[in-house]
Amino acid sequence: MAGGTLGALGALSVATPAWTWSPMGSVVGAGAGADPRTVWDPEADQLVASLIQRGEVPRVNTLLRTWTKNGQALPAGLPADLKAFMEKARKLPAWSDPSKLDTAFRFNEKRGLYLGVLYGFASGMMSTVIPREARAVYYSQGGADMKDRISKTAKLGYDIGTANAFKPDGSMIVTCVKTRLAHAAVRHLLPKSPYWDKVADEAVPISQMDLMVTWHSLPTTVMRHLKNWKVPIPANEAAAFLHSWQLTAYMLGIKEEYIPASWDAAESQAKQSLDTLLAPTPEGIKLADILLGLGAQIDGTILSKPILGAFTRFLLGDEIAGWLKIPRYLLWDNLLKTAWGPFIAVREGLLPFPLAPAAYWTFDEFLRKFALLFLSEAQEISIEIPDSNNPN
Ligand code: HEM
Numbered sequence: 001m002a003g004g005t006l007g008a009l010g011a012l013s014v015a016t017p018a019w020t021w022s023p024m025g026s027v028v029g030a031g032a033g034a035d036p037r038t039v040w041d042p043e044a045d046q047l048v049a050s051l052i053q054r055g056e057v058p059r060v061n062t063l064l065r066t067w068t069k070n071g072q073a074l075p076a077g078l079p080a081d082l083k084a085f086m087e088k089a090r091k092l093p094a095w096s097d098p099s100k101l102d103t104a105f106r107f108n109e110k111r112g113l114y115l116g117v118l119y120g121f122a123s124g125m126m127s128t129v130i131p132r133e134a135r136a137v138y139y140s141q142g143g144a145d146m147k148d149r150i151s152k153t154a155k156l157g158y159d160i161g162t163a164n165a166f167k168p169d170g171s172m173i174v175t176c177v178k179t180r181l182a183h184a185a186v187r188h189l190l191p192k193s194p195y196w197d198k199v200a201d202e203a204v205p206i207s208q209m210d211l212m213v214t215w216h217s218l219p220t221t222v223m224r225h226l227k228n229w230k231v232p233i234p235a236n237e238a239a240a241f242l243h244s245w246q247l248t249a250y251m252l253g254i255k256e257e258y259i260p261a262s263w264d265a266a267e268s269q270a271k272q273s274l275d276t277l278l279a280p281t282p283e284g285i286k287l288a289d290i291l292l293g294l295g296a297q298i299d300g301t302i303l304s305k306p307i308l309g310a311f312t313r314f315l316l317g318d319e320i321a322g323w324l325k326i327p328r329y330l331l332w333d334n335l336l337k338t339a340w341g342p343f344i345a346v347r348e349g350l351l352p353f354p355l356a357p358a359a360y361w362t363f364d365e366f367l368r369k370f371a372l373l374f375l376s377e378a379q380e381i382s383i384e385i386p387d388s389n390n391p392n
Contacts, residue, residue: 019209021272023257025265027095027246031257036208041184041253047085048184048385054079057185057387064178065382071168089177092166093250101166101247103240107233108161113367114231118222118315119157120370124150125288125312126217129320131277133214134284136205139196140186141386146290147297155381157218160244176251178383183211183253185385193389199283209273211254216274219245220266225315229344238263280323288312288324295370302362302369307332311366314340335359 023031051057056079063075070090074083108115127133142149156175164170183206190196190205202210219242226233242263249259260266292312295303310332313321339359345351346360 017272017276019272021258021269025261025268026257027093027250027259027261028256029261031255033257036212036255036258037202037210039208039255040187040204040206041180041208043085044089044180044184044253045187047081048181049188051079051082051385052185052188052387056082057385061382061384064384068171068174068382069168070166070170070173072174086177089180089251089253090173092173092247093256096166096247097243098167100240100243103236104244105161105163105165107237107241110237111226111231111233112161114226114229115161115222116157117311117367117370118225119154119218121308121311122221122225122315123218124153124291125316125324126221126278126320127214128284128288128291129278129280129316129323130213130217130274131279131281131284132200132202132205132210134281134287135196135199136186136190138283138287139193139390140190141388141390143287143390144392146287147294150291150294152381152383155383156248160248165244166247172248173251175383176248178385180251180253181385182383185387189386189389196389199281208255208258211249211252212258212269213273213277215245215249215254216266216270220270220274223263229341230350231344231348232350242266278320285324288326292326299369302366307366310336339363 019033019035019037023029023033051060060078060082063077066075074086078086127137137143137149142152156172156179159165159170159172159175162170162172165172187204187206190200191203196205223238223241239262242260246259246261250256258269260269292305292308295308296305306327306329309321309326310329312324313326313328313333314336340363342351343360343363347364
């Protein structure tokens with residue numbers, strides 16, 4: 001093991017290679033270069049630990065339910081230390097660029113259907129083979145009710161795509177700051193879970209490295225698939241989409257020196273982080289099974305387990321599908337393999353007529369149903385700070 005500045009915590013797994021990604025490639029082009037596995041979010045973590053110890057979380061959650069818009073004043077009655085932290089945490093960084101955010105919205109509008117399905121499947125199912133995330137999700141409070149948890153997580157994917165995401169009448173800053181607080185609570189709570197403690201390979205969850213790994217499972221993975229599908233994306237839209245996710249990272253408490261400045265820098269970081277650590281865990285396998293079963297509760301035909309399973313195999317590949325014990329569904333597996341490419345080409349106007357008309361409509365229906373589910377469930381939800389773990 002190299003680069004182990006971890007010392008007393010001893011949370012680095014011996015097999016993990018040194019961190020060599022340079023902060024020169026970050027949004028601020030500089031930084032100490034500390035191994036992100038040894039950095040968490042100290043300011044938020046100390047604050048939320050104290051809120052939990054003082055028994056203030058239920059009261060704070062009730063108050064924060066009324067805080068829904070970025071430009072809205074914080075509710076009266078919040079503890080003074082929390083208020084001070086949130087006033088600071090809600091400020092956008094100097095490098096935030098409103099014109100890029102406008103372009104990002106146009107991109108989201110144009111590509112909303114693909115983005116919905118990719119956030120849900122590529123990113124959502126990938127989270128079950130990110131071992132640390134799967135364990136954290138499974139043993140935290142939210143693990144007890146996956147449907148509720150998914151709607152809460154989908155809220156972030158919804159908010160980031162809205163016209164005013166980061167403007168005063170949008171909600172993305174609120175969603176990010178609340179999520180930052182929720183993560184800080186998880187860092188305090190999970191180490192006390194006897195279940196998590198038994199299987200975890202880190203002393204404290206959700207390090208800066210863990211955050212960036214999950215970040216790459218979102219925009220980087222989505223962009224990889226869009227490229228794979230040959231969806232035409234102008235360079236300014238690609239850069240704008242990245243920008244909206246850079247801001248998201250910042251507002252979630254990720255240090256600027258770890259936030260990639262460009263898609264090239266993001267790719268090089270993903271190769272060192274996300275790509276090397278995907279693996280099955282018993283927790284991830286159970287989570288994947290729950291996720292694949294949820295669609296059928298909404299629409300048993302188009303969102304059935306076989307279709308969702310086949311889609312997961314199509315997006316994440318045979319190896320990951322095998323890890324997750326997803327059966328082969330020959331009909332759907334083959335249909336996706338042969339018809340998805342032409343379907344996208346037709347949708348994008350790159351092919352003059354549908355090669356497989358029946359599949360075309362099924363796929364389109366699938367995209368629309370999925371996006372609808374994503375949008376409708378997510379909007380009215382308030383993200384809360386947990387104050388206990390999953391009791392099971
Ligand atoms: C909570 C998003 C990274 C574990 C949440 C929530 C959102 C979210 C929106 C609130 C919804 C809810 O309460 O369920 C993100 C994003 C990330 C990220 C965008 C990276 C960019 C991580 C990582 C881990 C993690 C790396 C673990 C390794 C959790 C857990 C909860 C949570 C355990 C709390 C669930 C509960 O209420 O018990 N996250 N997350 N997240 N996240 Fe994350």
